Amino acid sequence: MIILAATPIGNLGDASARLVDALGTATVIAAEDTRVTVHLLKALGIDNRPKLISLHDHNERDKAAELVELARDTDVLVLSDAGMPTVSDPGFHLVDAAAQAGVVVTALPGPSAVLTALAVSGLPTDRFTFEGFLPRKPGDRRSALRALASEGRTMVFFESPARLASSLADVAAALGSDRRVVVCRELTKFYEEVKRGTAAELAEWAAGGVKGEICLVVAGAEARVMDLATGVAEVQALVAAGTRLKDAAAEVSAASGLGKRDLYEAALTRK
CATH class of the missing domain: 3.30.950.10 (Tetrapyrrole methylase, C-terminal domain)
Known part of the structure:
Protein backbone atom coordinates (compact mmCIF):
# COMPACT_ATOMS: atom_id res chain seq x y z
CA MET A 1 0.00 0.00 0.00
CA ILE A 2 0.87 3.69 -0.13
CA ILE A 3 1.36 5.14 3.37
CA LEU A 4 1.29 8.93 3.75
CA ALA A 5 3.20 9.80 6.91
CA ALA A 6 3.06 13.16 8.68
CA THR A 7 6.45 14.32 9.98
CA PRO A 8 7.23 17.00 12.61
CA ILE A 9 6.89 20.60 11.44
CA GLY A 10 9.56 21.71 13.89
CA ASN A 11 9.72 19.89 17.21
CA LEU A 12 11.04 16.33 16.86
CA GLY A 13 9.07 15.39 19.96
CA ASP A 14 5.94 15.53 17.80
CA ALA A 15 7.01 12.40 15.89
CA SER A 16 4.33 9.82 16.68
CA ALA A 17 5.08 6.30 17.83
CA ARG A 18 3.50 5.04 14.60
CA LEU A 19 5.82 7.24 12.52
CA VAL A 20 8.90 6.04 14.40
CA ASP A 21 7.83 2.43 13.94
CA ALA A 22 7.12 2.96 10.23
CA LEU A 23 10.48 4.62 9.67
CA GLY A 24 12.22 1.82 11.51
CA THR A 25 10.66 -0.94 9.44
CA ALA A 26 10.21 0.70 6.02
CA THR A 27 11.95 -0.89 3.06
CA VAL A 28 10.96 1.84 0.59
CA ILE A 29 10.52 5.55 1.32
CA ALA A 30 9.45 8.11 -1.29
CA ALA A 31 10.62 11.47 0.05
CA GLU A 32 10.33 15.08 -1.03
CA ASP A 33 14.01 15.54 -0.15
CA THR A 34 15.96 12.36 0.65
CA ARG A 35 18.57 14.42 2.54
CA VAL A 36 15.89 15.65 4.95
CA THR A 37 14.72 12.07 5.44
CA VAL A 38 18.25 10.87 6.23
CA HIS A 39 18.54 13.68 8.79
CA LEU A 40 15.18 12.74 10.32
CA LEU A 41 16.22 9.09 10.69
CA LYS A 42 19.43 10.11 12.42
CA ALA A 43 17.70 12.67 14.66
CA LEU A 44 15.18 10.07 15.82
CA GLY A 45 17.92 7.50 16.43
CA ILE A 46 16.54 5.10 13.83
CA ASP A 47 19.07 2.63 12.45
CA ASN A 48 17.36 1.68 9.23
CA ARG A 49 18.59 2.00 5.66
CA PRO A 50 15.51 1.82 3.41
CA LYS A 51 15.58 2.41 -0.30
CA LEU A 52 15.05 6.16 -0.77
CA ILE A 53 13.24 7.44 -3.86
CA SER A 54 13.05 11.15 -4.58
CA LEU A 55 9.46 12.37 -5.05
CA HIS A 56 9.09 16.11 -5.55
CA ASP A 57 7.02 18.62 -7.50
CA HIS A 58 9.10 18.28 -10.66
CA ASN A 59 9.13 14.49 -11.00
CA GLU A 60 5.95 13.30 -9.24
CA ARG A 61 3.89 12.77 -12.39
CA ASP A 62 6.69 10.66 -13.90
CA LYS A 63 7.36 8.70 -10.70
CA ALA A 64 3.74 8.04 -9.74
CA ALA A 65 3.19 5.00 -12.00
CA GLU A 66 6.48 3.42 -10.88
CA LEU A 67 5.65 3.86 -7.19
CA VAL A 68 2.10 2.57 -7.63
CA GLU A 69 3.41 -0.64 -9.22
CA LEU A 70 5.99 -0.98 -6.46
CA ALA A 71 3.23 -0.58 -3.86
CA ARG A 72 1.43 -3.64 -5.24
CA ASP A 73 4.14 -5.80 -3.67
CA THR A 74 5.49 -3.75 -0.77
CA ASP A 75 4.54 -0.81 1.41
CA VAL A 76 5.77 2.56 0.14
CA LEU A 77 6.13 5.15 2.89
CA VAL A 78 5.64 8.70 1.54
CA LEU A 79 7.17 11.69 3.35
CA SER A 80 7.31 15.40 2.70
CA ASP A 81 9.89 17.61 4.40
CA ALA A 82 7.44 18.53 7.18
CA GLY A 83 3.77 17.96 7.91
CA MET A 84 1.37 15.83 5.88
CA PRO A 85 2.22 14.88 2.29
CA THR A 86 -0.19 16.24 -0.36
CA VAL A 87 -0.99 19.41 1.66
CA SER A 88 0.91 22.01 -0.40
CA ASP A 89 3.52 19.26 -0.78
CA PRO A 90 4.09 16.38 -3.20
CA GLY A 91 1.81 13.36 -3.02
CA PHE A 92 -1.47 14.34 -4.65
CA HIS A 93 -0.66 12.90 -8.08
CA LEU A 94 0.65 9.70 -6.49
CA VAL A 95 -2.52 9.24 -4.44
CA ASP A 96 -4.66 9.92 -7.51
CA ALA A 97 -2.72 7.34 -9.55
CA ALA A 98 -2.95 4.79 -6.73
CA ALA A 99 -6.70 5.29 -6.38
CA GLN A 100 -7.22 4.80 -10.11
CA ALA A 101 -5.07 1.65 -10.05
CA GLY A 102 -6.90 0.18 -7.06
CA VAL A 103 -3.88 0.36 -4.76
CA VAL A 104 -4.68 1.02 -1.10
CA VAL A 105 -3.72 4.42 0.34
CA THR A 106 -3.64 5.08 4.08
CA ALA A 107 -2.15 7.73 6.33
CA LEU A 108 -0.26 8.06 9.59
CA PRO A 109 -1.78 11.30 10.91
CA GLY A 110 0.29 13.82 12.77
CA PRO A 111 1.60 17.39 12.69
CA SER A 112 -0.04 19.88 10.34
CA ALA A 219 -10.79 36.15 9.44
CA GLY A 220 -13.66 35.59 7.04
CA ALA A 221 -15.86 38.41 5.83
CA GLU A 222 -18.81 39.31 8.02
CA ALA A 223 -22.17 38.70 6.39
CA ARG A 224 -23.69 41.96 5.18
CA VAL A 225 -27.25 42.88 6.07
CA MET A 226 -29.04 42.99 2.75
CA ASP A 227 -32.64 42.82 1.60
CA LEU A 228 -33.69 40.50 -1.20
CA ALA A 229 -34.05 43.25 -3.80
CA THR A 230 -30.49 44.43 -3.21
CA GLY A 231 -29.25 40.85 -3.28
CA VAL A 232 -30.95 40.19 -6.60
CA ALA A 233 -29.42 43.36 -8.02
CA GLU A 234 -25.95 42.13 -7.00
CA VAL A 235 -26.65 38.74 -8.57
CA GLN A 236 -27.66 40.44 -11.80
CA ALA A 237 -24.51 42.57 -11.76
CA LEU A 238 -22.36 39.45 -11.43
CA VAL A 239 -24.25 37.74 -14.24
CA ALA A 240 -23.77 40.80 -16.45
CA ALA A 241 -20.03 40.54 -15.75
CA GLY A 242 -19.99 36.93 -17.00
CA THR A 243 -20.71 34.83 -13.88
CA ARG A 244 -23.20 31.97 -14.23
CA LEU A 245 -26.52 32.69 -12.50
CA LYS A 246 -26.17 29.71 -10.17
CA ASP A 247 -22.67 30.74 -9.13
CA ALA A 248 -23.67 34.39 -8.72
CA ALA A 249 -26.55 33.41 -6.44
CA ALA A 250 -24.22 31.27 -4.35
CA GLU A 251 -21.65 34.07 -4.02
CA VAL A 252 -24.20 36.69 -2.94
CA SER A 253 -25.82 34.18 -0.59
CA ALA A 254 -22.49 33.51 1.13
CA ALA A 255 -21.83 37.23 1.54
CA SER A 256 -25.32 38.27 2.67
CA GLY A 257 -26.93 35.31 4.40
CA LEU A 258 -29.85 35.42 1.96
CA GLY A 259 -31.09 32.09 0.67
CA LYS A 260 -29.32 30.89 -2.45
CA ARG A 261 -32.49 29.44 -3.92
CA ASP A 262 -34.45 32.64 -3.16
CA LEU A 263 -31.82 34.74 -4.94
CA TYR A 264 -31.66 32.36 -7.89
CA GLU A 265 -35.43 32.20 -8.42
CA ALA A 266 -35.95 35.93 -7.93
CA ALA A 267 -33.16 36.77 -10.38
CA LEU A 268 -34.51 34.24 -12.86
CA THR A 269 -38.00 35.74 -12.60
CA ARG A 270 -36.71 39.29 -13.01
CA LYS A 271 -34.64 38.19 -16.01
Missing part, protein backbone atom coordinates in the same frame (compact mmCIF):
# COMPACT_ATOMS: atom_id res chain seq x y z
CA ALA A 113 0.95 23.53 10.09
CA VAL A 114 -2.51 24.39 8.72
CA LEU A 115 -4.46 22.96 11.65
CA THR A 116 -1.94 24.12 14.25
CA ALA A 117 -2.12 27.71 13.00
CA LEU A 118 -5.91 27.59 12.84
CA ALA A 119 -6.15 26.20 16.37
CA VAL A 120 -3.96 28.85 18.00
CA SER A 121 -5.24 31.78 15.92
CA GLY A 122 -8.27 32.57 18.04
CA LEU A 123 -10.33 32.99 14.88
CA PRO A 124 -13.45 30.88 14.16
CA THR A 125 -12.58 27.24 13.47
CA ASP A 126 -16.00 25.79 12.69
CA ARG A 127 -15.59 26.58 8.98
CA PHE A 128 -12.29 27.33 7.26
CA THR A 129 -10.54 27.17 3.92
CA PHE A 130 -6.88 26.47 3.15
CA GLU A 131 -5.60 28.59 0.26
CA GLY A 132 -1.97 27.42 0.10
CA PHE A 133 0.66 29.97 -0.91
CA LEU A 134 -0.46 33.36 -2.18
CA PRO A 135 0.81 34.16 -5.71
CA ARG A 136 4.32 35.59 -5.88
CA LYS A 137 3.54 38.39 -8.35
CA PRO A 138 1.87 41.41 -6.71
CA GLY A 139 -0.81 41.75 -9.38
CA ASP A 140 -1.77 38.08 -9.24
CA ARG A 141 -1.75 38.18 -5.43
CA ARG A 142 -4.10 41.16 -5.30
CA SER A 143 -6.46 39.49 -7.79
CA ALA A 144 -6.50 36.31 -5.70
CA LEU A 145 -7.29 38.28 -2.55
CA ARG A 146 -10.04 40.33 -4.24
CA ALA A 147 -11.67 37.06 -5.27
CA LEU A 148 -11.76 36.10 -1.58
CA ALA A 149 -13.20 39.40 -0.38
CA SER A 150 -16.62 37.90 0.36
CA GLU A 151 -15.33 34.55 1.70
CA GLY A 152 -17.06 34.02 5.03
CA ARG A 153 -14.84 31.22 6.30
CA THR A 154 -11.56 31.69 8.16
CA MET A 155 -8.74 31.49 5.61
CA VAL A 156 -5.31 29.91 6.13
CA PHE A 157 -2.36 30.71 3.86
CA PHE A 158 1.31 29.82 3.71
CA GLU A 159 3.64 32.74 3.02
CA SER A 160 7.32 33.46 2.57
CA PRO A 161 8.82 35.76 5.24
CA ALA A 162 10.31 37.88 2.44
CA ARG A 163 6.83 38.57 1.02
CA LEU A 164 4.89 38.76 4.29
CA ALA A 165 4.83 42.55 4.63
CA SER A 166 3.68 43.15 1.04
CA SER A 167 1.10 40.35 1.31
CA LEU A 168 -0.33 41.83 4.51
CA ALA A 169 -0.53 45.23 2.81
CA ASP A 170 -2.43 43.59 -0.03
CA VAL A 171 -4.76 41.88 2.47
CA ALA A 172 -5.48 45.29 3.99
CA ALA A 173 -6.16 46.79 0.56
CA ALA A 174 -8.31 43.94 -0.77
CA LEU A 175 -10.14 42.79 2.37
CA GLY A 176 -10.09 45.92 4.52
CA SER A 177 -7.47 47.43 6.79
CA ASP A 178 -9.43 46.36 9.87
CA ARG A 179 -9.74 42.68 8.84
CA ARG A 180 -8.54 40.47 11.72
CA VAL A 181 -5.32 38.64 10.89
CA VAL A 182 -3.00 36.29 12.78
CA VAL A 183 0.61 35.61 11.78
CA CYS A 184 1.91 32.29 13.11
CA ARG A 185 5.70 32.04 12.90
CA GLU A 186 7.97 29.05 13.56
CA LEU A 187 5.15 26.87 14.92
CA THR A 188 6.31 24.22 17.47
CA LYS A 189 9.87 25.60 17.34
CA PHE A 190 11.90 27.43 20.00
CA TYR A 191 11.11 30.89 18.57
CA GLU A 192 7.41 30.25 17.99
CA GLU A 193 5.41 33.47 17.79
CA VAL A 194 1.71 34.18 17.28
CA LYS A 195 1.04 37.80 16.37
CA ARG A 196 -2.57 39.04 16.28
CA GLY A 197 -4.00 42.31 15.00
CA THR A 198 -5.64 43.99 12.05
CA ALA A 199 -4.25 43.63 8.54
CA ALA A 200 -2.95 47.21 8.66
CA GLU A 201 -1.32 46.77 12.07
CA LEU A 202 0.45 43.56 11.10
CA ALA A 203 1.57 44.97 7.73
CA GLU A 204 3.31 47.76 9.64
CA TRP A 205 4.82 45.26 12.09
CA ALA A 206 6.08 42.97 9.31
CA ALA A 207 7.68 45.85 7.44
CA GLY A 208 10.53 45.69 9.95
CA GLY A 209 11.44 42.19 8.72
CA VAL A 210 10.25 38.75 9.79
CA LYS A 211 12.10 35.44 9.72
CA GLY A 212 11.03 31.80 9.81
CA GLU A 213 8.22 29.70 8.38
CA ILE A 214 4.94 31.58 8.23
CA CYS A 215 1.26 30.66 8.39
CA LEU A 216 -1.17 33.50 7.81
CA VAL A 217 -4.69 33.16 9.23
CA VAL A 218 -7.29 35.68 8.06
Whole structure:
Protein backbone atom coordinates (compact mmCIF):
# COMPACT_ATOMS: atom_id res chain seq x y z
CA MET A 1 0.00 0.00 0.00
CA ILE A 2 0.87 3.69 -0.13
CA ILE A 3 1.36 5.14 3.37
CA LEU A 4 1.29 8.93 3.75
CA ALA A 5 3.20 9.80 6.91
CA ALA A 6 3.06 13.16 8.68
CA THR A 7 6.45 14.32 9.98
CA PRO A 8 7.23 17.00 12.61
CA ILE A 9 6.89 20.60 11.44
CA GLY A 10 9.56 21.71 13.89
CA ASN A 11 9.72 19.89 17.21
CA LEU A 12 11.04 16.33 16.86
CA GLY A 13 9.07 15.39 19.96
CA ASP A 14 5.94 15.53 17.80
CA ALA A 15 7.01 12.40 15.89
CA SER A 16 4.33 9.82 16.68
CA ALA A 17 5.08 6.30 17.83
CA ARG A 18 3.50 5.04 14.60
CA LEU A 19 5.82 7.24 12.52
CA VAL A 20 8.90 6.04 14.40
CA ASP A 21 7.83 2.43 13.94
CA ALA A 22 7.12 2.96 10.23
CA LEU A 23 10.48 4.62 9.67
CA GLY A 24 12.22 1.82 11.51
CA THR A 25 10.66 -0.94 9.44
CA ALA A 26 10.21 0.70 6.02
CA THR A 27 11.95 -0.89 3.06
CA VAL A 28 10.96 1.84 0.59
CA ILE A 29 10.52 5.55 1.32
CA ALA A 30 9.45 8.11 -1.29
CA ALA A 31 10.62 11.47 0.05
CA GLU A 32 10.33 15.08 -1.03
CA ASP A 33 14.01 15.54 -0.15
CA THR A 34 15.96 12.36 0.65
CA ARG A 35 18.57 14.42 2.54
CA VAL A 36 15.89 15.65 4.95
CA THR A 37 14.72 12.07 5.44
CA VAL A 38 18.25 10.87 6.23
CA HIS A 39 18.54 13.68 8.79
CA LEU A 40 15.18 12.74 10.32
CA LEU A 41 16.22 9.09 10.69
CA LYS A 42 19.43 10.11 12.42
CA ALA A 43 17.70 12.67 14.66
CA LEU A 44 15.18 10.07 15.82
CA GLY A 45 17.92 7.50 16.43
CA ILE A 46 16.54 5.10 13.83
CA ASP A 47 19.07 2.63 12.45
CA ASN A 48 17.36 1.68 9.23
CA ARG A 49 18.59 2.00 5.66
CA PRO A 50 15.51 1.82 3.41
CA LYS A 51 15.58 2.41 -0.30
CA LEU A 52 15.05 6.16 -0.77
CA ILE A 53 13.24 7.44 -3.86
CA SER A 54 13.05 11.15 -4.58
CA LEU A 55 9.46 12.37 -5.05
CA HIS A 56 9.09 16.11 -5.55
CA ASP A 57 7.02 18.62 -7.50
CA HIS A 58 9.10 18.28 -10.66
CA ASN A 59 9.13 14.49 -11.00
CA GLU A 60 5.95 13.30 -9.24
CA ARG A 61 3.89 12.77 -12.39
CA ASP A 62 6.69 10.66 -13.90
CA LYS A 63 7.36 8.70 -10.70
CA ALA A 64 3.74 8.04 -9.74
CA ALA A 65 3.19 5.00 -12.00
CA GLU A 66 6.48 3.42 -10.88
CA LEU A 67 5.65 3.86 -7.19
CA VAL A 68 2.10 2.57 -7.63
CA GLU A 69 3.41 -0.64 -9.22
CA LEU A 70 5.99 -0.98 -6.46
CA ALA A 71 3.23 -0.58 -3.86
CA ARG A 72 1.43 -3.64 -5.24
CA ASP A 73 4.14 -5.80 -3.67
CA THR A 74 5.49 -3.75 -0.77
CA ASP A 75 4.54 -0.81 1.41
CA VAL A 76 5.77 2.56 0.14
CA LEU A 77 6.13 5.15 2.89
CA VAL A 78 5.64 8.70 1.54
CA LEU A 79 7.17 11.69 3.35
CA SER A 80 7.31 15.40 2.70
CA ASP A 81 9.89 17.61 4.40
CA ALA A 82 7.44 18.53 7.18
CA GLY A 83 3.77 17.96 7.91
CA MET A 84 1.37 15.83 5.88
CA PRO A 85 2.22 14.88 2.29
CA THR A 86 -0.19 16.24 -0.36
CA VAL A 87 -0.99 19.41 1.66
CA SER A 88 0.91 22.01 -0.40
CA ASP A 89 3.52 19.26 -0.78
CA PRO A 90 4.09 16.38 -3.20
CA GLY A 91 1.81 13.36 -3.02
CA PHE A 92 -1.47 14.34 -4.65
CA HIS A 93 -0.66 12.90 -8.08
CA LEU A 94 0.65 9.70 -6.49
CA VAL A 95 -2.52 9.24 -4.44
CA ASP A 96 -4.66 9.92 -7.51
CA ALA A 97 -2.72 7.34 -9.55
CA ALA A 98 -2.95 4.79 -6.73
CA ALA A 99 -6.70 5.29 -6.38
CA GLN A 100 -7.22 4.80 -10.11
CA ALA A 101 -5.07 1.65 -10.05
CA GLY A 102 -6.90 0.18 -7.06
CA VAL A 103 -3.88 0.36 -4.76
CA VAL A 104 -4.68 1.02 -1.10
CA VAL A 105 -3.72 4.42 0.34
CA THR A 106 -3.64 5.08 4.08
CA ALA A 107 -2.15 7.73 6.33
CA LEU A 108 -0.26 8.06 9.59
CA PRO A 109 -1.78 11.30 10.91
CA GLY A 110 0.29 13.82 12.77
CA PRO A 111 1.60 17.39 12.69
CA SER A 112 -0.04 19.88 10.34
CA ALA A 113 0.95 23.53 10.09
CA VAL A 114 -2.51 24.39 8.72
CA LEU A 115 -4.46 22.96 11.65
CA THR A 116 -1.94 24.12 14.25
CA ALA A 117 -2.12 27.71 13.00
CA LEU A 118 -5.91 27.59 12.84
CA ALA A 119 -6.15 26.20 16.37
CA VAL A 120 -3.96 28.85 18.00
CA SER A 121 -5.24 31.78 15.92
CA GLY A 122 -8.27 32.57 18.04
CA LEU A 123 -10.33 32.99 14.88
CA PRO A 124 -13.45 30.88 14.16
CA THR A 125 -12.58 27.24 13.47
CA ASP A 126 -16.00 25.79 12.69
CA ARG A 127 -15.59 26.58 8.98
CA PHE A 128 -12.29 27.33 7.26
CA THR A 129 -10.54 27.17 3.92
CA PHE A 130 -6.88 26.47 3.15
CA GLU A 131 -5.60 28.59 0.26
CA GLY A 132 -1.97 27.42 0.10
CA PHE A 133 0.66 29.97 -0.91
CA LEU A 134 -0.46 33.36 -2.18
CA PRO A 135 0.81 34.16 -5.71
CA ARG A 136 4.32 35.59 -5.88
CA LYS A 137 3.54 38.39 -8.35
CA PRO A 138 1.87 41.41 -6.71
CA GLY A 139 -0.81 41.75 -9.38
CA ASP A 140 -1.77 38.08 -9.24
CA ARG A 141 -1.75 38.18 -5.43
CA ARG A 142 -4.10 41.16 -5.30
CA SER A 143 -6.46 39.49 -7.79
CA ALA A 144 -6.50 36.31 -5.70
CA LEU A 145 -7.29 38.28 -2.55
CA ARG A 146 -10.04 40.33 -4.24
CA ALA A 147 -11.67 37.06 -5.27
CA LEU A 148 -11.76 36.10 -1.58
CA ALA A 149 -13.20 39.40 -0.38
CA SER A 150 -16.62 37.90 0.36
CA GLU A 151 -15.33 34.55 1.70
CA GLY A 152 -17.06 34.02 5.03
CA ARG A 153 -14.84 31.22 6.30
CA THR A 154 -11.56 31.69 8.16
CA MET A 155 -8.74 31.49 5.61
CA VAL A 156 -5.31 29.91 6.13
CA PHE A 157 -2.36 30.71 3.86
CA PHE A 158 1.31 29.82 3.71
CA GLU A 159 3.64 32.74 3.02
CA SER A 160 7.32 33.46 2.57
CA PRO A 161 8.82 35.76 5.24
CA ALA A 162 10.31 37.88 2.44
CA ARG A 163 6.83 38.57 1.02
CA LEU A 164 4.89 38.76 4.29
CA ALA A 165 4.83 42.55 4.63
CA SER A 166 3.68 43.15 1.04
CA SER A 167 1.10 40.35 1.31
CA LEU A 168 -0.33 41.83 4.51
CA ALA A 169 -0.53 45.23 2.81
CA ASP A 170 -2.43 43.59 -0.03
CA VAL A 171 -4.76 41.88 2.47
CA ALA A 172 -5.48 45.29 3.99
CA ALA A 173 -6.16 46.79 0.56
CA ALA A 174 -8.31 43.94 -0.77
CA LEU A 175 -10.14 42.79 2.37
CA GLY A 176 -10.09 45.92 4.52
CA SER A 177 -7.47 47.43 6.79
CA ASP A 178 -9.43 46.36 9.87
CA ARG A 179 -9.74 42.68 8.84
CA ARG A 180 -8.54 40.47 11.72
CA VAL A 181 -5.32 38.64 10.89
CA VAL A 182 -3.00 36.29 12.78
CA VAL A 183 0.61 35.61 11.78
CA CYS A 184 1.91 32.29 13.11
CA ARG A 185 5.70 32.04 12.90
CA GLU A 186 7.97 29.05 13.56
CA LEU A 187 5.15 26.87 14.92
CA THR A 188 6.31 24.22 17.47
CA LYS A 189 9.87 25.60 17.34
CA PHE A 190 11.90 27.43 20.00
CA TYR A 191 11.11 30.89 18.57
CA GLU A 192 7.41 30.25 17.99
CA GLU A 193 5.41 33.47 17.79
CA VAL A 194 1.71 34.18 17.28
CA LYS A 195 1.04 37.80 16.37
CA ARG A 196 -2.57 39.04 16.28
CA GLY A 197 -4.00 42.31 15.00
CA THR A 198 -5.64 43.99 12.05
CA ALA A 199 -4.25 43.63 8.54
CA ALA A 200 -2.95 47.21 8.66
CA GLU A 201 -1.32 46.77 12.07
CA LEU A 202 0.45 43.56 11.10
CA ALA A 203 1.57 44.97 7.73
CA GLU A 204 3.31 47.76 9.64
CA TRP A 205 4.82 45.26 12.09
CA ALA A 206 6.08 42.97 9.31
CA ALA A 207 7.68 45.85 7.44
CA GLY A 208 10.53 45.69 9.95
CA GLY A 209 11.44 42.19 8.72
CA VAL A 210 10.25 38.75 9.79
CA LYS A 211 12.10 35.44 9.72
CA GLY A 212 11.03 31.80 9.81
CA GLU A 213 8.22 29.70 8.38
CA ILE A 214 4.94 31.58 8.23
CA CYS A 215 1.26 30.66 8.39
CA LEU A 216 -1.17 33.50 7.81
CA VAL A 217 -4.69 33.16 9.23
CA VAL A 218 -7.29 35.68 8.06
CA ALA A 219 -10.79 36.15 9.44
CA GLY A 220 -13.66 35.59 7.04
CA ALA A 221 -15.86 38.41 5.83
CA GLU A 222 -18.81 39.31 8.02
CA ALA A 223 -22.17 38.70 6.39
CA ARG A 224 -23.69 41.96 5.18
CA VAL A 225 -27.25 42.88 6.07
CA MET A 226 -29.04 42.99 2.75
CA ASP A 227 -32.64 42.82 1.60
CA LEU A 228 -33.69 40.50 -1.20
CA ALA A 229 -34.05 43.25 -3.80
CA THR A 230 -30.49 44.43 -3.21
CA GLY A 231 -29.25 40.85 -3.28
CA VAL A 232 -30.95 40.19 -6.60
CA ALA A 233 -29.42 43.36 -8.02
CA GLU A 234 -25.95 42.13 -7.00
CA VAL A 235 -26.65 38.74 -8.57
CA GLN A 236 -27.66 40.44 -11.80
CA ALA A 237 -24.51 42.57 -11.76
CA LEU A 238 -22.36 39.45 -11.43
CA VAL A 239 -24.25 37.74 -14.24
CA ALA A 240 -23.77 40.80 -16.45
CA ALA A 241 -20.03 40.54 -15.75
CA GLY A 242 -19.99 36.93 -17.00
CA THR A 243 -20.71 34.83 -13.88
CA ARG A 244 -23.20 31.97 -14.23
CA LEU A 245 -26.52 32.69 -12.50
CA LYS A 246 -26.17 29.71 -10.17
CA ASP A 247 -22.67 30.74 -9.13
CA ALA A 248 -23.67 34.39 -8.72
CA ALA A 249 -26.55 33.41 -6.44
CA ALA A 250 -24.22 31.27 -4.35
CA GLU A 251 -21.65 34.07 -4.02
CA VAL A 252 -24.20 36.69 -2.94
CA SER A 253 -25.82 34.18 -0.59
CA ALA A 254 -22.49 33.51 1.13
CA ALA A 255 -21.83 37.23 1.54
CA SER A 256 -25.32 38.27 2.67
CA GLY A 257 -26.93 35.31 4.40
CA LEU A 258 -29.85 35.42 1.96
CA GLY A 259 -31.09 32.09 0.67
CA LYS A 260 -29.32 30.89 -2.45
CA ARG A 261 -32.49 29.44 -3.92
CA ASP A 262 -34.45 32.64 -3.16
CA LEU A 263 -31.82 34.74 -4.94
CA TYR A 264 -31.66 32.36 -7.89
CA GLU A 265 -35.43 32.20 -8.42
CA ALA A 266 -35.95 35.93 -7.93
CA ALA A 267 -33.16 36.77 -10.38
CA LEU A 268 -34.51 34.24 -12.86
CA THR A 269 -38.00 35.74 -12.60
CA ARG A 270 -36.71 39.29 -13.01
CA LYS A 271 -34.64 38.19 -16.01
